[in-house]
Amino acid sequence: MHSKVEFYDVNSYLTQSSKALDFVRFDEFKLWIEENILKFDNKLDIDIFHIYREIRGIIKGMIGIDWKYQSGDLYSQRLIDKEIYLGLSSDYTTFNNRELAYDIAIKYDKWLINNDKFDENDIARMALKELDEGNVKKYDFIVVDEVQDLSEKQIYFLYNLVKDKHNILFSGDFNQTINATYFNTHRIESLFKIHNENIKVNNKTLETNYRSCKEIVKLSNKVSELRIDKLYKSKNDYIEKYIDLDESSNTKPVIRS
Numbered sequence: 001m002h003s004k005v006e007f008y009d010v011n012s013y014l015t016q017s018s019k020a021l022d023f024v025r026f027d028e029f030k031l032w033i034e035e036n037i038l039k040f041d042n043k044l045d046i047d048i049f050h051i052y053r054e055i056r057g058i059i060k061g062m063i064g065i066d067w068k069y070q071s072g073d074l075y076s077q078r079l080i081d082k083e084i085y086l087g088l089s090s091d092y093t094t095f096n097n098r099e100l101a102y103d104i105a106i107k108y109d110k111w112l113i114n115n116d117k118f119d120e121n122d123i124a125r126m127a128l129k130e131l132d133e134g135n136v137k138k139y140d141f142i143v144v145d146e147v148q149d150l151s152e153k154q155i156y157f158l159y160n161l162v163k164d165k166h167n168i169l170f171s172g173d174f175n176q177t178i179n180a181t182y183f184n185t186h187r188i189e190s191l192f193k194i195h196n197e198n199i200k201v202n203n204k205t206l207e208t209n210y211r212s213c214k215e216i217v218k219l220s221n222k223v224s225e226l227r228i229d230k231l232y233k234s235k236n237d238y239i240e241k242y243i244d245l246d247e248s249s250n251t252k253p254v255i256r257s
Contacts, residue, residue, distance in 0.1 A: 010158070024117050029108070054095045059101065142167065
């Protein structure tokens with residue numbers, strides 16, 4: 001018996017598994033909203049990236065509070081139900097004008113359909129359908145890095161891609177989020193607890209930074225403190241510890257459960 005390790009970036013694997021040719025990225029979304037929304041209402045005061053984040057991370061990316069589908073099949077669930085979205089607590093989204101965000105999401109999604117285009121959440125749904133129909137192979141073990149940049153539909157696909165749910169590791173750093181999501185580590189835990197009562201989630205936080213020098217770690221912590229003070233505090237927040245080079249040989253990783 002031979003073991004085999006494969007490496008993929010998530011969107012390439014989803015594109016391949018969904019049999020889609022490509023997917024819409026932020027630059028194309030930005031061009032669409034400029035030409036189809038802002039062009040006809042130049043008084044509309046919106047931040048394009050924030051709208052994109054809300055649509056990608058919540059309206060099109062979320063799979064319900066209890067990781068169950070709101071209506072119909074997940075394969076065809078393009079957007080979260082409007083009533084559920086408008087009723088979400090601030091634990092899930094702090095977006096101010098949800099009516100506007102949902103209206104833009106509907107128009108954006110219609111544009112995708114009419115032009116035979118797909119975004120990241122679309123190809124995640126399509127790939128999940130292929131997976132459930134047995135057209136995508138499952139793995140014995142899966143390690144997912146940078147999970148904070150994935151939408152819940154992407155995470156749900158990867159969760160179902162492993163044969164044994166004990167054999168999946170999600171790794172990421174909330175403070176290094178690049179893509180437009182509303183990532184929350186507790187949502188990952190709830191996915192396992194709701195669908196697998198017998199699985200105990202081992203949640204570990206590495207608090208010691210071995211990559212950056214003392215000055216960078218201090219600056220990062222200061223920026224995090226300013227964001228918490230001026231904007232919001234997240235359940236994912238933590239303060240990193242730095243190591244002194246002179247003591248590095250005797251320093252052990254600090255891991256918090």
